[in-house]
Each structure stands twice: as C-alpha cells, then as structure tokens.
Amino acid sequence: MRLVDVLVIGAGQAGLSAAYHLQHRGFTPATRAGRADRTFIVLDAEQAPGGAWQHRWPSLKMGTVNGIHQLPGFAVPPAHPDASSRDVLPDYFADYEERFALDVQRPVRVHTVRGATPQDGAETRLIAETDSGPWAARYVINATGTWTRPFWPYYPGMENFRGRHLHVRDYVSADEFAGQRVVIVGAGVSATQLLEEISRVADTFWVTRTEPEWLDDLSDADLSAAVARVEERVRQGLPAQSVVRVTGMYRAPWVRRAEERGVLVRHPMFTRIEERGVRMPDGSFEPADVILWATGFRAELAHLAPLELRTPQGGIRVANGRSLDEPRLFLIGYGPSQSTVGANRAGRDAVLAILDDPALAEKHAIPA
Numbered sequence: 001m002r003l004v005d006v007l008v009i010g011a012g013q014a015g016l017s018a019a020y021h022l023q024h025r026g027f028t029p030a031t032r033a034g035r036a037d038r039t040f041i042v043l044d045a046e047q048a049p050g051g052a053w054q055h056r057w058p059s060l061k062m063g064t065v066n067g068i069h070q071l072p073g074f075a076v077p078p079a080h081p082d083a084s085s086r087d088v089l090p091d092y093f094a095d096y097e098e099r100f101a102l103d104v105q106r107p108v109r110v111h112t113v114r115g116a117t118p119q120d121g122a123e124t125r126l127i128a129e130t131d132s133g134p135w136a137a138r139y140v141i142n143a144t145g146t147w148t149r150p151f152w153p154y155y156p157g158m159e160n161f162r163g164r165h166l167h168v169r170d171y172v173s174a175d176e177f178a179g180q181r182v183v184i185v186g187a188g189v190s191a192t193q194l195l196e197e198i199s200r201v202a203d204t205f206w207v208t209r210t211e212p213e214w215l216d217d218l219s220d221a222d223l224s225a226a227v228a229r230v231e232e233r234v235r236q237g238l239p240a241q242s243v244v245r246v247t248g249m250y251r252a253p254w255v256r257r258a259e260e261r262g263v264l265v266r267h268p269m270f271t272r273i274e275e276r277g278v279r280m281p282d283g284s285f286e287p288a289d290v291i292l293w294a295t296g297f298r299a300e301l302a303h304l305a306p307l308e309l310r311t312p313q314g315g316i317r318v319a320n321g322r323s324l325d326e327p328r329l330f331l332i333g334y335g336p337s338q339s340t341v342g343a344n345r346a347g348r349d350a351v352l353a354i355l356d357d358p359a360l361a362e363k364h365a366i367p368a
C-alpha cells in the first residue's frame with residue numbers, strides 16, 4: 001500500500017490546477033518525495049496529456065471554443081483562431097506538466113475509492129484501487145470530468161431506427177453527412193455549433209425539449225447568479241448541471257450565422273423514433289438518415305460508488321467543492337466549477353481547504 005497525503009484523480013484543467021497549487025504550497029510528487037515531505041500524486045486514465053481536449057472534434061477551433069481560461073501560472077500560447085483545440089490544448093497541457101514537474105502518472109485508471117478497513121492498516125485514509133495497485137490517501141481530489149459519460153436520453157422506438165445514431169462525443173466532421181438528412185437533438189452550445197456546420201452540407205432538422213432562451217449579452221452578474229443556482233443544486237445533492245445550461249443560450253457568432261442562413265429553425269422534441277425517421281407531437285413524420293444527440297454529459301463518478309454518497313435524487317452533496325458527507329473527498333470540475341475558469345478556482349480552493357485541515361497539520365507536527 002503506497003501512502004500519499006493527496007491523491008488527485010484526473011489531469012484535465014481541474015486536476016492540473018489542483019496539482020499546481022499543491023506543488024506551490026510545498027507538496028512534492030510522491031514519486032520523488034522524502035519521508036518528511038507532504039506528498040501528492042496525480043493519476044490519469046489517458047495515454048497522453050490534454051484531458052478531454054485531445055478528444056474534441058477537429059472542427060472545434062481555438063476561435064470557436066467557449067473561451068479558454070489559462071491554467072494557473074502559465075499562459076496558453078497564442079494560437080490561430082482556425083487551429084484545432086484538440087491540437088493546441090493537449091500540447092499546452094503537456095508543456096504545463098513538464099514545466100511544473102507535476103509527474104502525472106498515466107495511463108492509470110482509478111477503479112474504486114473506498115474507506116480503509118482495519119486490514120488495510122491505514123484506517124483514517126481513503127483507498128484508491130487502480131490499474132497500478134492501491135494508494136492510501138488522506139484526501140482525494142476527484143477531477144474526472146464528464147467526457148467519458150455522454151448522456152443519451154431514451155425515446156421509444158430508438159432501437160428500431162435503421163439510420164445512424166451518434167452522440168457528439170463521436171462526431172468527426174460534417175463531411176460524413178453530406179447529402180443526408182440529419183436530426184440534431186439538443187439546445188446547448190454543441191447542438192447549435194454543429195447545426196451551423198452540418199447544415200452547410202446536409203439537410204438539418206433541429207429539435208429541443210424546450211424553446212431555447214436566447215441572450216444577446218451575458219453579464220458577469222448573470223453568470224454569478226447562474227453559478228449560485230448550480231452551487232445550490234449540488235449542495236442539496238441534486239444532479240449537477242453545467243452553468244451554461246442555466247444561463248440560457250448566448251447568441252454566439254455561429255448562432256447568428258445559422259440564423260442568417262435560415263437554418264436555425266427549432267422544432268419541438270419528437271415523441272418516438274421509427275425505422276426511417278422520427279414522429280412529431282402533432283403526428284407528422286420527419287425522415288432521418290442520422291440522429292445526432294447533442295444531449296450533454298454527466299459527471300464521471302462511478303469509481304466513487306463504494307463511498308455511497310449518492311443521494312436519492314442522484315447527485316452528491318457538495319459545498320465549495322467538498323463532499324458534505326465525506327470530508328476527505330473534494331469534487332472539482334463538478335457542477336458550478338465545470339468550466340476552465342471554475343476548474344482553476346476549485347483546484348486552488350480544494351488545496352487551501354486541505355491546508356486548513358487540522359488533521360494535516362497534526363501529521364506534520366510529528367517529526368518523521
């Protein structure tokens with residue numbers, strides 16, 4: 001059993017922010033620490049640096065991402081707006097890890113996190129079972145993102161569809177839909193971006209559950225109010241929602257372009273899926289070759305199941321990035337911190353909370 005003070009799971013924006021703040025406040029990667037050091041380790045399931053950015057679709061350019069907040073202490077290098085985010089950002093993350101010698105261990109997947117038993121001989125710790133063996137940590141900072149949990153709602157008849165279903169997670173390029181009829185489901189940023197893109201080569205039909213609320217401007221006050229709403233939801237143990245979902249849809253340049261070209265035409269959600277298309281609430285039929293589900297992602301938390309933190313509503317009770325029911329656990333990049341700026345702050349705040357914890361102070365009061 002390897003012992004560590006802080007185990008960080010995931011090396012996306014959130015995990016690297018936590019690692020940076022640990023390093024800058026005197027923690028050393030466990031792989032090169034002496035006995036007296038405060039230690040941390042970052043485990044990441046990917047083959048390479050970049051978190052989810054390395055998997056985004058190629059047409060998500062630096063000029064069309066939603067705004068990337070730099071990781072703490074090192075600016076994103078200037079990039080052409082047409083450069084693909086999946087090329088620029090993983091390189092930036094790789095440089096970042098190297099620059100600050102964060103010593104991320106990969107590919108290492110954490111399968112479960114549980115409380116230690118007397119047999120583990122590390123009673124006050126959390127035990128992470130991983131691909132490379134167990135770690136016993138005083139604190140776990142969970143930063144596992146959402147990319148690995150694409151959300152597909154169920155609609156009757158879904159299994160009978162003869163065309164192609166795909167989630168935006170598997171989208172590569174509009175060219176593969178040239179000349180086809182594509183039903184796009186979803187009201188978020190991805191749905192509208194891909195609608196604008198795909199409608200240039202295919203016939204698109206856009207459906208959403210509710211009429212999107214369009215905003216011409218998004219003030220700081222609107223954003224703060226949205227963050228506060230999401231914060232309150234996760235405090236109550238309701239499923240986390242992204243801030244973007246609460247703010248309403250900003251009329252971004254691609255939205256305006258789609259409007260100008262007359263393709264931003266919203267229809268209500270279909271009621272069932274048939275072999276060759278979808279049935280609308282008024283009984284009419286819309287043919288489809290492809291159904292593209294731009295229906296979002298859920299937090300990747302399956303490995304935390306042994307801690308039994310799920311509420312009956314399906315969330316985990318979290319306040320200020322810390323589990324209310326398991327104070328040794330932090331969840332960052334979760335709920336209100338599910339953005340590059342939110343993930344940065346949550347990484348810092350988790351480290352500050354750990355430094356404030358009397359348990360850690362006690363450990364280091366004892367000479368090694």
Ligand code: FAD
Binds near residue numbers: 044045108
């Ligand atoms: P990730 O980048 O997903 O990193 C999580 C890491 O954890 C991954 O490397 C993963 O492999 C690893 N991991 C997962 N499970 C395990 C496990 N069990 N064991 C070990 N490792 C594990 N936000 C913005 O602010 N601006 C944008 O422009 C923007 N664009 C977006 C576009 C899309 C299409 C999507 C889906 C989201 C976008 N977001 C954007 C939100 C974005 O997801 C966050 O801002 C941020 O990049 C997420 O960082 P993260 O560290 O939480 O997650």
